Amino acid sequence: MQTMTVLPQRPHAAVFCLLLYCLNGCLSIPDPRQREALMQLEASMQTGGRVVLTDAEQRLDALLFKMKQEEIIKADFPPAMHFFRARSLINNSPIFSLLQKMPKGGALHVHDLSMVNAEWLVKNVTYRPNCYMCCTDNHSIRFIFSSRVPKALARCSAWTLLENLRAKMVNPTDLDNSIMGNLTLYTDQDPETVYPSQDVVWSRFEQAFLAAWGLVTYAPVFRDYYYEGLTQFYMDNIMYLELRALLPEIYELDGSTHDTVWTLKTYQEVTRRFTAEHPDFFGARIIFTVNRGVNMSVMIGVVEKAMKLKRDFPDIMAGFDLVGREDSGRPLWYFREALSMPVERGVTLPFFFHAGETDLEGTEVDQNLLDAILLNTSRIGHGFALLRHPVAKDMSKKRGVAVEVCPISNQVLKLVKDLRNHPAAALMSENQPVVISSDDPAMFGSSGLSHDFYETFVGFGGISSHLGSLKELAMNSIRYSSLSPKQQEKALALWQRRWDKFVSENAP
Known part of the structure:
Protein backbone atom coordinates (compact mmCIF):
# COMPACT_ATOMS: atom_id res chain seq x y z
CA MET A 1 0.00 0.00 0.00
CA GLN A 2 1.35 3.42 -0.95
CA THR A 3 1.73 5.91 1.88
CA MET A 4 2.63 9.56 2.18
CA THR A 5 5.90 10.65 0.64
CA VAL A 6 8.85 10.71 3.00
CA LEU A 7 9.80 14.05 1.50
CA PRO A 8 6.69 15.85 0.18
CA GLN A 9 6.69 16.97 -3.42
CA ARG A 10 6.15 20.57 -2.33
CA PRO A 11 5.12 22.42 0.82
CA HIS A 12 1.38 22.63 1.44
CA ALA A 13 -0.15 25.51 -0.57
CA ALA A 14 -0.97 27.57 2.52
CA VAL A 15 2.55 27.12 3.89
CA PHE A 16 4.01 27.96 0.51
CA CYS A 17 2.02 31.21 0.42
CA LEU A 18 3.20 31.97 3.94
CA LEU A 19 6.74 31.30 2.80
CA LEU A 20 6.49 33.78 -0.05
CA TYR A 21 4.88 36.36 2.22
CA CYS A 22 7.50 35.99 4.94
CA LEU A 23 10.39 36.13 2.51
CA ASN A 24 9.24 39.63 1.66
CA GLY A 25 10.01 40.70 5.22
CA CYS A 26 6.74 40.16 7.07
CA LEU A 27 8.40 39.15 10.34
CA SER A 28 11.51 40.23 12.18
CA ILE A 29 11.86 36.72 13.63
CA PRO A 30 11.42 33.97 11.02
CA ASP A 31 8.33 31.86 11.44
CA PRO A 32 9.20 28.18 12.16
CA ARG A 33 6.71 27.26 9.46
CA GLN A 34 8.75 29.29 6.99
CA ARG A 35 11.89 27.37 7.97
CA GLU A 36 10.12 24.03 7.64
CA ALA A 37 8.72 24.99 4.26
CA LEU A 38 12.16 25.99 3.01
CA MET A 39 13.64 22.71 4.21
CA GLN A 40 10.88 20.70 2.56
CA LEU A 41 11.25 22.60 -0.68
CA GLU A 42 15.01 22.08 -0.76
CA ALA A 43 14.72 18.39 0.13
CA SER A 44 12.18 17.83 -2.63
CA MET A 45 14.63 19.20 -5.21
CA GLN A 46 17.39 16.63 -4.62
CA THR A 47 17.84 13.33 -6.44
CA GLY A 48 15.09 11.07 -5.12
CA GLY A 49 13.44 13.95 -3.27
CA ARG A 50 10.06 13.25 -4.82
CA VAL A 51 10.16 9.48 -4.71
CA VAL A 52 7.18 7.95 -2.93
CA LEU A 53 8.23 5.21 -0.48
CA THR A 54 6.12 2.27 0.61
CA ASP A 55 5.80 1.32 4.28
CA ALA A 56 8.53 -1.31 3.89
CA GLU A 57 10.80 1.16 2.09
CA GLN A 58 10.29 3.68 4.88
CA ARG A 59 11.37 1.09 7.45
CA LEU A 60 14.48 0.27 5.42
CA ASP A 61 15.13 3.99 4.99
CA ALA A 62 14.99 4.48 8.77
CA LEU A 63 17.52 1.67 9.19
CA LEU A 64 19.83 3.24 6.60
CA PHE A 65 19.52 6.63 8.30
CA LYS A 66 20.58 5.14 11.61
CA MET A 67 23.52 3.36 9.95
CA LYS A 68 24.62 6.57 8.27
CA GLN A 69 24.44 8.57 11.49
CA GLU A 70 26.79 6.06 13.11
CA GLU A 71 29.12 6.11 10.09
CA ILE A 72 29.42 9.89 9.87
CA ILE A 73 30.60 10.38 13.45
CA LYS A 74 33.50 7.91 13.08
CA ALA A 75 36.98 9.37 13.32
CA ASP A 76 38.01 7.63 10.07
CA PHE A 77 35.26 8.70 7.68
CA PRO A 78 35.80 6.79 4.41
CA PRO A 79 34.61 9.42 1.87
CA ALA A 80 37.08 11.91 3.37
CA MET A 81 39.94 9.43 2.81
CA HIS A 82 41.66 8.18 -0.33
CA PHE A 83 39.82 5.08 -1.49
CA PHE A 84 42.92 2.90 -1.24
CA ARG A 85 43.08 3.70 2.49
CA ALA A 86 39.32 3.60 2.96
CA ARG A 87 38.55 0.36 1.12
CA SER A 88 38.89 -1.97 4.11
CA LEU A 89 36.74 0.37 6.21
CA ILE A 90 34.08 0.45 3.51
CA ASN A 91 34.17 -3.33 3.14
CA ASN A 92 33.35 -3.68 6.83
CA SER A 93 30.55 -1.11 6.77
CA PRO A 94 26.98 -2.36 7.27
CA ILE A 95 25.86 0.24 4.73
CA MET A 115 36.28 -4.66 -15.86
CA VAL A 116 37.78 -7.85 -14.37
CA ASN A 117 39.85 -7.78 -11.20
CA ALA A 118 43.61 -8.22 -11.48
CA GLU A 119 43.64 -11.33 -9.30
CA TRP A 120 41.53 -13.20 -11.87
CA LEU A 121 43.93 -12.19 -14.65
CA VAL A 122 46.94 -13.43 -12.68
CA LYS A 123 45.44 -16.70 -11.42
CA ASN A 124 43.37 -17.62 -14.47
CA VAL A 125 45.31 -16.17 -17.39
CA THR A 126 49.03 -15.91 -16.66
CA TYR A 127 49.07 -19.58 -15.61
CA ARG A 128 47.89 -20.70 -19.05
CA PRO A 129 50.40 -22.37 -21.40
CA ASN A 130 52.44 -20.28 -23.85
CA CYS A 131 52.25 -17.07 -21.82
CA TYR A 132 55.39 -14.93 -22.17
CA MET A 133 56.32 -11.82 -20.19
CA CYS A 134 58.94 -9.09 -20.57
CA CYS A 135 59.86 -6.11 -18.40
CA THR A 136 59.94 -2.62 -19.90
CA ASP A 137 62.61 -0.02 -19.23
CA ASN A 138 60.02 2.13 -17.42
CA HIS A 139 59.32 -0.58 -14.84
CA SER A 140 56.17 -2.02 -16.37
CA ILE A 141 55.49 -5.41 -17.97
CA ARG A 142 54.08 -6.77 -21.23
CA PHE A 143 52.55 -10.13 -22.11
CA ILE A 144 51.98 -12.21 -25.21
CA PHE A 145 50.78 -15.74 -25.90
CA SER A 146 52.79 -17.48 -28.58
CA SER A 147 53.51 -21.00 -29.82
CA ARG A 148 57.21 -20.07 -30.09
CA VAL A 149 59.53 -17.47 -28.57
CA PRO A 150 58.15 -14.09 -29.72
CA LYS A 151 60.14 -11.46 -31.55
CA ALA A 152 61.90 -8.99 -29.27
CA LEU A 153 59.85 -5.97 -28.21
CA ALA A 154 61.44 -2.52 -28.27
CA ARG A 155 62.40 -1.14 -24.85
CA CYS A 156 61.62 -4.47 -23.19
CA SER A 157 63.73 -7.31 -21.78
CA ALA A 158 63.94 -10.72 -23.43
CA TRP A 159 60.65 -12.64 -23.36
CA THR A 160 60.37 -15.18 -20.53
CA LEU A 161 57.96 -18.11 -20.56
CA LEU A 162 56.10 -17.77 -17.26
CA GLU A 163 55.61 -21.51 -16.96
CA ASN A 164 59.39 -22.02 -16.91
CA LEU A 165 59.99 -19.07 -14.60
CA ARG A 166 57.50 -20.31 -12.03
CA ALA A 167 58.93 -23.85 -12.22
CA LYS A 168 62.24 -22.50 -10.91
CA MET A 169 60.60 -20.85 -7.91
CA VAL A 170 59.88 -22.45 -4.55
CA ASN A 171 56.98 -20.06 -4.03
CA PRO A 172 55.72 -17.96 -6.97
CA THR A 173 53.52 -15.78 -4.73
CA ASP A 174 55.92 -12.83 -4.86
CA LEU A 175 55.94 -12.99 -8.65
CA ASP A 176 52.15 -13.15 -8.77
CA ASN A 177 51.86 -10.20 -6.41
CA SER A 178 54.32 -8.23 -8.52
CA ILE A 179 52.35 -8.95 -11.70
CA MET A 180 49.14 -8.01 -9.93
CA GLY A 181 50.69 -4.71 -8.87
CA ASN A 182 51.41 -3.91 -12.51
CA LEU A 183 47.80 -4.52 -13.51
CA THR A 184 46.22 -2.15 -10.99
CA LEU A 185 46.80 1.27 -9.44
CA TYR A 186 45.94 -0.03 -5.99
CA THR A 187 48.74 0.22 -3.43
CA ASP A 188 49.13 -0.61 0.26
CA GLN A 189 51.53 2.32 0.60
CA ASP A 190 50.45 5.92 1.08
CA PRO A 191 48.72 6.70 -2.24
CA GLU A 192 49.47 10.42 -1.92
CA THR A 193 53.18 9.62 -1.83
CA VAL A 194 53.07 6.97 -4.57
CA TYR A 195 51.00 9.23 -6.84
CA PRO A 196 52.00 12.84 -6.03
CA SER A 197 50.47 14.36 -9.18
CA GLN A 198 47.97 13.76 -11.95
CA ASP A 199 50.81 13.23 -14.43
CA VAL A 200 52.30 10.47 -12.31
CA VAL A 201 49.04 8.63 -11.69
CA TRP A 202 47.93 8.90 -15.32
CA SER A 203 51.29 7.57 -16.53
CA ARG A 204 50.94 4.59 -14.21
CA PHE A 205 47.31 4.19 -15.27
CA GLU A 206 48.23 4.00 -18.96
CA GLN A 207 51.04 1.52 -18.28
CA ALA A 208 48.61 -0.77 -16.45
CA PHE A 209 46.34 -0.81 -19.52
CA LEU A 210 49.30 -1.68 -21.75
CA ALA A 211 50.27 -4.47 -19.35
CA ALA A 212 46.78 -5.99 -19.56
CA TRP A 213 46.58 -5.60 -23.34
CA GLY A 214 48.53 -8.71 -24.37
CA LEU A 215 46.57 -10.86 -21.92
CA VAL A 216 43.06 -9.70 -22.77
CA THR A 217 43.46 -9.52 -26.56
Missing part, protein backbone atom coordinates in the same frame (compact mmCIF):
# COMPACT_ATOMS: atom_id res chain seq x y z
CA PHE A 96 28.20 -1.26 2.14
CA SER A 97 26.91 -4.74 2.94
CA LEU A 98 23.38 -3.54 2.25
CA LEU A 99 24.40 -1.75 -0.95
CA GLN A 100 25.99 -4.95 -2.25
CA LYS A 101 22.59 -6.64 -2.01
CA MET A 102 20.76 -3.71 -3.60
CA PRO A 103 19.76 -4.08 -7.27
CA LYS A 104 21.65 -1.18 -8.83
CA GLY A 105 20.28 -1.31 -12.36
CA GLY A 106 22.92 -0.71 -15.02
CA ALA A 107 26.59 0.22 -15.16
CA LEU A 108 26.79 2.72 -18.01
CA HIS A 109 30.44 3.83 -17.83
CA VAL A 110 32.90 0.93 -17.74
CA HIS A 111 35.99 0.31 -19.90
CA ASP A 112 36.82 -2.96 -21.61
CA LEU A 113 40.33 -3.64 -20.28
CA SER A 114 39.51 -2.84 -16.66
CA TYR A 218 44.44 -13.21 -26.85
CA ALA A 219 41.36 -14.85 -28.40
CA PRO A 220 40.70 -17.66 -25.86
CA VAL A 221 41.25 -15.22 -22.97
CA PHE A 222 39.16 -12.50 -24.60
CA ARG A 223 36.01 -14.64 -24.52
CA ASP A 224 36.63 -15.83 -20.96
CA TYR A 225 37.59 -12.36 -19.76
CA TYR A 226 34.39 -10.75 -21.01
CA TYR A 227 32.25 -13.57 -19.59
CA GLU A 228 34.02 -13.18 -16.23
CA GLY A 229 33.45 -9.42 -16.38
CA LEU A 230 29.73 -9.93 -16.85
CA THR A 231 29.80 -12.43 -13.99
CA GLN A 232 31.53 -10.03 -11.60
CA PHE A 233 29.07 -7.24 -12.35
CA TYR A 234 26.13 -9.62 -12.12
CA MET A 235 27.35 -10.83 -8.71
CA ASP A 236 27.28 -7.20 -7.58
CA ASN A 237 23.56 -7.09 -8.44
CA ILE A 238 23.93 -5.23 -11.73
CA MET A 239 21.49 -6.28 -14.43
CA TYR A 240 22.74 -4.34 -17.45
CA LEU A 241 26.05 -3.06 -18.81
CA GLU A 242 27.20 -0.56 -21.40
CA LEU A 243 30.86 -1.23 -22.10
CA ARG A 244 33.20 1.27 -23.72
CA ALA A 245 35.37 -0.90 -25.95
CA LEU A 246 38.23 -0.19 -28.33
CA LEU A 247 37.25 -3.27 -30.37
CA PRO A 248 40.93 -4.17 -30.94
CA GLU A 249 42.28 -6.84 -33.24
CA ILE A 250 42.28 -10.12 -31.31
CA TYR A 251 45.18 -12.50 -31.88
CA GLU A 252 45.57 -16.28 -31.92
CA LEU A 253 48.46 -18.42 -30.70
CA ASP A 254 50.01 -18.51 -34.18
CA GLY A 255 49.99 -14.72 -34.43
CA SER A 256 47.04 -14.43 -36.82
CA THR A 257 44.48 -11.76 -35.96
CA HIS A 258 40.74 -11.12 -36.10
CA ASP A 259 39.27 -7.79 -37.18
CA THR A 260 36.91 -5.36 -35.46
CA VAL A 261 33.81 -7.11 -36.80
CA TRP A 262 34.93 -10.42 -35.26
CA THR A 263 35.54 -8.67 -31.94
CA LEU A 264 32.07 -7.09 -31.89
CA LYS A 265 30.46 -10.39 -32.92
CA THR A 266 32.26 -12.12 -30.07
CA TYR A 267 30.93 -9.56 -27.60
CA GLN A 268 27.46 -10.24 -29.00
CA GLU A 269 27.80 -14.04 -28.79
CA VAL A 270 29.16 -14.02 -25.24
CA THR A 271 26.47 -11.56 -24.11
CA ARG A 272 23.76 -13.80 -25.54
CA ARG A 273 25.23 -16.86 -23.86
CA PHE A 274 25.51 -15.11 -20.50
CA THR A 275 21.97 -13.72 -20.70
CA ALA A 276 20.59 -17.14 -21.61
CA GLU A 277 22.31 -18.62 -18.55
CA HIS A 278 21.24 -15.73 -16.29
CA PRO A 279 17.62 -14.83 -17.20
CA ASP A 280 17.50 -11.94 -14.70
CA PHE A 281 20.44 -10.25 -16.45
CA PHE A 282 19.04 -7.87 -19.06
CA GLY A 283 22.05 -7.71 -21.36
CA ALA A 284 24.95 -5.54 -22.47
CA ARG A 285 25.76 -3.13 -25.28
CA ILE A 286 29.02 -1.77 -26.66
CA ILE A 287 30.07 1.86 -27.02
CA PHE A 288 32.84 1.79 -29.65
CA THR A 289 35.79 3.99 -28.66
CA VAL A 290 38.99 5.46 -30.05
CA ASN A 291 41.81 7.24 -28.27
CA ARG A 292 41.47 11.02 -28.50
CA GLY A 293 45.16 11.30 -29.41
CA VAL A 294 44.62 10.18 -33.03
CA ASN A 295 44.76 12.63 -35.94
CA MET A 296 41.86 13.82 -38.07
CA SER A 297 42.31 11.34 -40.92
CA VAL A 298 42.30 8.42 -38.50
CA MET A 299 39.21 9.80 -36.76
CA ILE A 300 37.34 10.10 -40.05
CA GLY A 301 38.09 6.44 -40.78
CA VAL A 302 37.01 5.36 -37.29
CA VAL A 303 33.73 7.27 -37.49
CA GLU A 304 33.09 5.65 -40.89
CA LYS A 305 33.66 2.27 -39.27
CA ALA A 306 31.42 3.16 -36.31
CA MET A 307 28.55 4.09 -38.63
CA LYS A 308 28.89 0.78 -40.47
CA LEU A 309 29.02 -1.22 -37.22
CA LYS A 310 25.95 0.58 -35.92
CA ARG A 311 24.10 -0.27 -39.13
CA ASP A 312 25.19 -3.93 -39.16
CA PHE A 313 24.92 -4.61 -35.40
CA PRO A 314 22.11 -2.36 -34.11
CA ASP A 315 21.34 -4.58 -31.11
CA ILE A 316 24.81 -4.77 -29.56
CA MET A 317 26.29 -1.48 -30.83
CA ALA A 318 25.13 1.46 -28.69
CA GLY A 319 27.23 4.30 -30.07
CA PHE A 320 30.62 6.01 -30.08
CA ASP A 321 33.02 7.86 -27.77
CA LEU A 322 36.58 9.16 -27.46
CA VAL A 323 38.75 7.89 -24.60
CA GLY A 324 42.08 8.76 -23.01
CA ARG A 325 43.20 11.59 -20.79
CA GLU A 326 41.31 14.75 -21.73
CA ASP A 327 44.01 17.11 -20.44
CA SER A 328 46.57 15.78 -22.94
CA GLY A 329 44.31 14.57 -25.76
CA ARG A 330 42.74 16.48 -28.61
CA PRO A 331 39.46 18.28 -27.80
CA LEU A 332 36.14 17.42 -29.40
CA TRP A 333 36.18 20.67 -31.39
CA TYR A 334 39.31 19.51 -33.23
CA PHE A 335 37.33 16.53 -34.54
CA ARG A 336 34.12 18.41 -35.34
CA GLU A 337 34.36 17.62 -39.06
CA ALA A 338 34.57 13.88 -38.45
CA LEU A 339 32.00 13.88 -35.64
CA SER A 340 29.49 15.76 -37.81
CA MET A 341 29.57 13.09 -40.53
CA PRO A 342 26.70 10.94 -39.16
CA VAL A 343 24.24 13.88 -39.05
CA GLU A 344 25.32 15.14 -42.47
CA ARG A 345 24.70 11.67 -43.95
CA GLY A 346 21.46 11.08 -42.09
CA VAL A 347 22.97 8.19 -40.15
CA THR A 348 22.06 7.48 -36.53
CA LEU A 349 25.19 7.13 -34.41
CA PRO A 350 24.60 8.10 -30.77
CA PHE A 351 27.51 9.77 -28.97
CA PHE A 352 28.45 9.21 -25.32
CA PHE A 353 31.31 11.66 -24.97
CA HIS A 354 33.79 11.86 -22.14
CA ALA A 355 33.73 15.58 -21.32
CA GLY A 356 34.87 17.73 -18.43
CA GLU A 357 37.06 15.07 -16.77
CA THR A 358 39.41 17.85 -15.72
CA ASP A 359 40.05 20.47 -13.08
CA LEU A 360 41.34 22.94 -15.69
CA GLU A 361 39.30 26.09 -16.27
CA GLY A 362 38.82 28.12 -19.43
CA THR A 363 40.73 25.76 -21.72
CA GLU A 364 39.84 23.71 -24.79
CA VAL A 365 39.64 20.74 -22.45
CA ASP A 366 36.80 21.89 -20.21
CA GLN A 367 35.11 23.43 -23.27
CA ASN A 368 34.53 19.81 -24.32
CA LEU A 369 31.37 20.04 -22.20
CA LEU A 370 29.74 22.64 -24.46
CA ASP A 371 31.04 20.92 -27.59
CA ALA A 372 29.67 17.56 -26.43
CA ILE A 373 26.22 19.14 -26.14
CA LEU A 374 26.58 20.91 -29.51
CA LEU A 375 27.39 17.52 -31.02
CA ASN A 376 24.23 16.12 -29.40
CA THR A 377 25.82 13.71 -26.94
CA SER A 378 23.40 11.27 -25.29
CA ARG A 379 25.28 11.33 -21.97
CA ILE A 380 28.31 13.10 -20.54
CA GLY A 381 31.16 10.93 -19.25
CA HIS A 382 32.37 12.28 -15.88
CA GLY A 383 31.36 15.94 -16.34
CA PHE A 384 33.56 16.87 -13.38
CA ALA A 385 33.87 20.48 -14.61
CA LEU A 386 30.13 20.91 -15.26
CA LEU A 387 29.51 23.22 -12.27
CA ARG A 388 31.85 25.79 -13.80
CA HIS A 389 29.82 25.83 -17.02
CA PRO A 390 26.30 26.99 -16.14
CA VAL A 391 25.17 27.09 -19.77
CA ALA A 392 26.26 23.49 -20.37
CA LYS A 393 24.71 22.46 -17.05
CA ASP A 394 21.40 24.09 -17.88
CA MET A 395 21.31 22.72 -21.43
CA SER A 396 22.17 19.19 -20.34
CA LYS A 397 19.42 19.22 -17.72
CA LYS A 398 16.80 20.57 -20.13
CA ARG A 399 17.78 18.02 -22.78
CA GLY A 400 17.85 15.13 -20.32
CA VAL A 401 21.55 14.44 -20.87
CA ALA A 402 22.69 12.47 -17.85
CA VAL A 403 26.13 12.85 -16.28
CA GLU A 404 27.98 9.56 -15.74
CA VAL A 405 29.58 10.15 -12.34
CA CYS A 406 32.47 7.88 -11.33
CA PRO A 407 33.41 8.95 -7.77
CA ILE A 408 36.34 6.62 -7.05
CA SER A 409 37.90 7.19 -10.46
CA ASN A 410 37.78 10.98 -9.99
CA GLN A 411 39.43 10.67 -6.59
CA VAL A 412 42.14 8.16 -7.57
CA LEU A 413 43.02 10.21 -10.65
CA LYS A 414 43.38 13.24 -8.38
CA LEU A 415 40.51 15.49 -9.43
CA VAL A 416 39.12 15.61 -5.89
CA LYS A 417 40.56 14.62 -2.53
CA ASP A 418 37.54 14.55 -0.20
CA LEU A 419 34.52 13.03 -1.92
CA ARG A 420 32.18 15.18 0.15
CA ASN A 421 33.44 18.02 -2.07
CA HIS A 422 32.78 16.25 -5.37
CA PRO A 423 30.82 18.47 -7.82
CA ALA A 424 28.20 15.72 -8.18
CA ALA A 425 27.06 16.49 -4.64
CA ALA A 426 25.82 19.85 -5.91
CA LEU A 427 24.37 18.30 -9.09
CA MET A 428 22.39 15.80 -7.02
CA SER A 429 21.12 18.52 -4.69
CA GLU A 430 19.18 19.99 -7.62
CA ASN A 431 18.28 16.67 -9.29
CA GLN A 432 20.53 17.07 -12.30
CA PRO A 433 20.25 13.81 -14.32
CA VAL A 434 23.00 11.62 -12.85
CA VAL A 435 23.99 7.97 -13.11
CA ILE A 436 26.65 6.33 -10.94
CA SER A 437 29.32 4.10 -12.48
CA SER A 438 32.76 2.73 -11.76
CA ASP A 439 34.85 3.55 -14.86
CA ASP A 440 37.82 1.17 -14.32
CA PRO A 441 37.04 -0.91 -11.22
CA ALA A 442 39.83 -3.43 -11.81
CA MET A 443 42.41 -0.62 -11.82
CA PHE A 444 41.11 0.83 -8.55
CA GLY A 445 40.47 -2.38 -6.62
CA SER A 446 36.74 -1.66 -6.42
CA SER A 447 33.95 -4.06 -7.28
CA GLY A 448 31.06 -3.60 -9.70
CA LEU A 449 29.19 -0.50 -8.53
CA SER A 450 28.85 -1.04 -4.77
CA HIS A 451 31.94 0.91 -3.71
CA ASP A 452 30.96 3.87 -5.91
CA PHE A 453 27.38 3.75 -4.61
CA TYR A 454 28.75 3.83 -1.07
CA GLU A 455 30.86 6.91 -1.79
CA THR A 456 27.84 8.54 -3.44
CA PHE A 457 25.33 7.72 -0.71
CA VAL A 458 27.53 8.45 2.29
CA GLY A 459 29.89 11.05 0.77
CA PHE A 460 27.91 13.11 -1.77
CA GLY A 461 24.57 12.86 -0.04
CA GLY A 462 25.67 13.30 3.54
CA ILE A 463 22.90 12.77 6.04
CA SER A 464 20.19 14.08 3.71
CA SER A 465 20.34 11.39 1.00
CA HIS A 466 18.04 8.48 1.67
CA LEU A 467 16.56 5.34 0.15
CA GLY A 468 14.68 7.45 -2.39
CA SER A 469 18.03 8.78 -3.63
CA LEU A 470 19.38 5.26 -4.12
CA LYS A 471 16.17 4.16 -5.82
CA GLU A 472 16.20 7.03 -8.29
CA LEU A 473 19.89 6.56 -9.09
CA ALA A 474 19.27 2.90 -9.89
CA MET A 475 16.25 3.77 -12.05
CA ASN A 476 18.25 6.53 -13.78
CA SER A 477 20.72 3.92 -14.98
CA ILE A 478 17.94 2.36 -17.04
CA ARG A 479 16.11 5.55 -18.01
CA TYR A 480 19.29 7.12 -19.40
CA SER A 481 20.66 3.96 -21.00
CA SER A 482 20.85 3.45 -24.77
CA LEU A 483 17.99 0.93 -24.61
CA SER A 484 14.85 1.70 -26.62
CA PRO A 485 11.80 2.98 -24.69
CA LYS A 486 10.18 -0.48 -24.86
CA GLN A 487 13.37 -2.16 -23.64
CA GLN A 488 13.65 0.39 -20.83
CA GLU A 489 10.10 -0.34 -19.77
CA LYS A 490 10.83 -4.07 -19.70
CA ALA A 491 14.12 -3.56 -17.85
CA LEU A 492 12.49 -1.30 -15.25
CA ALA A 493 9.81 -3.93 -14.60
CA LEU A 494 12.52 -6.57 -14.09
CA TRP A 495 14.47 -4.20 -11.83
CA GLN A 496 11.33 -3.35 -9.81
CA ARG A 497 10.73 -7.03 -9.00
CA ARG A 498 14.29 -7.37 -7.75
CA TRP A 499 13.99 -4.11 -5.80
CA ASP A 500 10.78 -5.20 -4.07
CA LYS A 501 12.45 -8.48 -3.10
CA PHE A 502 15.49 -6.59 -1.76
CA VAL A 503 13.28 -4.29 0.35
CA SER A 504 11.16 -7.11 1.74
CA GLU A 505 14.24 -9.12 2.74
CA ASN A 506 16.08 -6.24 4.39
CA ALA A 507 13.39 -3.97 5.90
CA PRO A 508 13.08 -4.41 9.70
